[in-house]
Amino acid sequence: MVRHSTSGNTLIVIDMPEHNPGNLGGTMRLGLRRTVFKTENSILRKLYGDVPFIEERHRHRYEVNPNLISHFEQKDLSFVGQDVDGKRMEIIELANHPYFVGVQFHPEFSSRPMKPSPPYLGLLLAATGNLSAYLQQMCKPSSR
Template sequence: MFRLRYHVPALLEDQGLLPSITKLLRLDLLEKTPQQTANGAKIWRDWKALTAPRSESCKSVTIALVGKYTTFMDSYVSVLKSLEHSVMAWEHKLNLVAVEASHLEQPSQASSQEEYDLAWSKVRPADGILVPGGFGERGTEGMIAAAQWARENKTPYLGICLGMQVAIIEFARHMCNIPEAGSIELSANCPDPIIIFMPEIDKETMGGTMRLGSRPTIFQEGTEWSKVRKLYEGKEVISERHRHRYEVNPEYIERLSAAGLHFIGKDDKNVRMEVIELKDHPWFVGVQFHPEYLSRVLQPSKPYLGFVSAAIANRVEAESTKLAAPTTNGV
């Protein structure tokens, strides 16, 4: 149903609104070059083609969003829009399943066995798992568990900001034999702080201390194989918007890399980790930046576009496997 929202401009055109707006705002008096007119016409054709209603037979892709603020999904409005942009580009429908991260943790006072079972019943069959940004300790062990499930079961995974950090912590614990790997944000006395404060951040004052705005990310030499890098169409340097105050601890980079966690992109000083990826996985990508901030209807975010594509491929493979499975009666 979300596609109908994007189809509203075309409906308004059909109802004759455009001539009225043109007359009211005197847009016909604006000077336009032939190229501008042609570009505008192409954008409008592309918009109408992309947002046109699809038949009921249009396939769906199921994405599990494992977050801390799922009771108020407007917290993730940019993430949701980015998913919609990518799903439309691949001519699919979006089946978004919101999962409260804390419910993926072992039952305790914070969650019941019923909530735990329900949460995992949503995550396990999902075509893709997305862990977005967030702050604070609550629910992070659930996010780590979701990242582990995605890594071990070859389920496409996209980690945004905190979502990248929990994926690195999970990898450190289970692939680098660092069982007490953690984050300074989550535990000030963490024995193995994989995630730490950035050196320039004021540790006492939280307000106005984040690394914000558009920053360059440089793809590293020898990472031409990277799935996410290929989506940026040969660019060696990209600019994405940031919003964080923690980063990967440089002291653990060599150990993580040796175990197979590839740091695809770094900042312009070559010390801050911006993009991670697993090579032997259909799609396991984490980004320190927030690519959803630059996503547009006709220009979906590259990491989201690749993630949704991998999730669709995962669904197709699962359906094929199910169809190929022998029946119980041997026929």
């Protein structure tokens, strides 16, 4: 990963502003954090049960350069989840792709054999050609 550029190119991934690159100890964004979905039209939102927000564990010190977000979104890479302040982009999805998602958190921390984390469940469903049917079934009203 390129952390610093001397070539004059704009960096896509940057150190978070509160992170001191010279001091790596104790500078990570750690722990359970809330991610708010910006749209109802999100694969991951549907996989999480169509909730307005989720809470997942974080362990990182980098983020997408906020100055480039609008450029990415013009190319159909949508930032569908963000932190509660709306400053940090937490979830991306690529439009018109069966399953292209990225998350800033660590979904593996909460994944279990009989209850996989929604991002992993989505990957498995997409790989087996079952994601669309699963999402359609989830969106149907209950017959109870």
